[in-house]
Amino acid sequence: MSQILDLVGIFVFALSGALMGVRKRLDAVGMLVLAGMTALGGGVLRDLVLNVRPIAFQSLGYVLVPVAATVIVFFWHPHVARVMPAILVLDAAGLGLFCAVGTEKALEYGLNPLHATLLGVTTAVGGGMLRDVLAGEIPTLLYDRQLYAVPAMLGSGAMAALSAWGLHGWPATLAAAVLAFGLRVTAMRRNWRAPLARGVSE
Template structure:
């Protein structure tokens, strides 16, 4: 579906851009954790490709694109090499990386939803896999780095924008309204929500009427 809306070259470039910035985020976390070069490469690969790999295995798209498309595998390694040698400079443009990451979030939740629907899943399941495509790599990254996954403690609303974007695509499909304009609308909506959440420190609500004396972990 998505490949019918955009020329293959543009779609491929967008995928690589999303993979690259996700890989930068994973590699930077590895540097902050004092991982060695192998750990940096692993976190870059897992962050960039984990969500798409999970989606492809769930829908039976084998071999997964992460292994059948060489550029998808090489791009995270290039990002890891960049961070390994230039991590102080990369960290200085962390805000720009966060903006690109937000764009990748929008693209991946949309592409994940449409690909799952193409393989015969229902709209709800397709939207769920769209969210998994967008945030799955980050969850694996956090687990490997011994961090509480951001999906479970959604500070600055990372998963919520992906849920909104994937749900929009599912609704557009159900009403036969999916086209380049509505697809772009879902991507932009996800992107803007994520940017606003970072700017204003929005977050998902805690448990209703929580009265525990235990302080929230930092």
């Protein structure tokens, strides 16, 4: 079940990467690169930090899902763009899932709660950061104007805290993921934004 949810999150992230490729007028190869980086980049970065073989290179599905998302966007990107609000909700679910799972894996490999939280955030937003850099955009992590990294931080922190309190397994993962998901969706609906430095206007 966890792998299915993981692949769903990868699929949604890959859609957003491929759509970025369309907006940047990239060819099919460029779209695939952005889709793959968005979907898999965070998990690969996490596993490299943990010094383990990235899970993306252990299962064929982790490679085929971004390819499938790219094909869908390549042929039907106007239709995909029209359902973007629904995709953003799924993206928020992927954000919550990845930050919780990333933190949990970091804890399993012996990282302390603070470092595990940071690695959970990396899992959730690392792919999007790589996508933005490749596409020539300001990374969301550095310009969190719609509360994207903040929900990941809170979800990862909650996962680390629950683990410290002796709560493990899917209930803890679900609780942390729901927290990040709920905050992200609320931020989108209410247009919450991270503050700028004092005296700096919008």
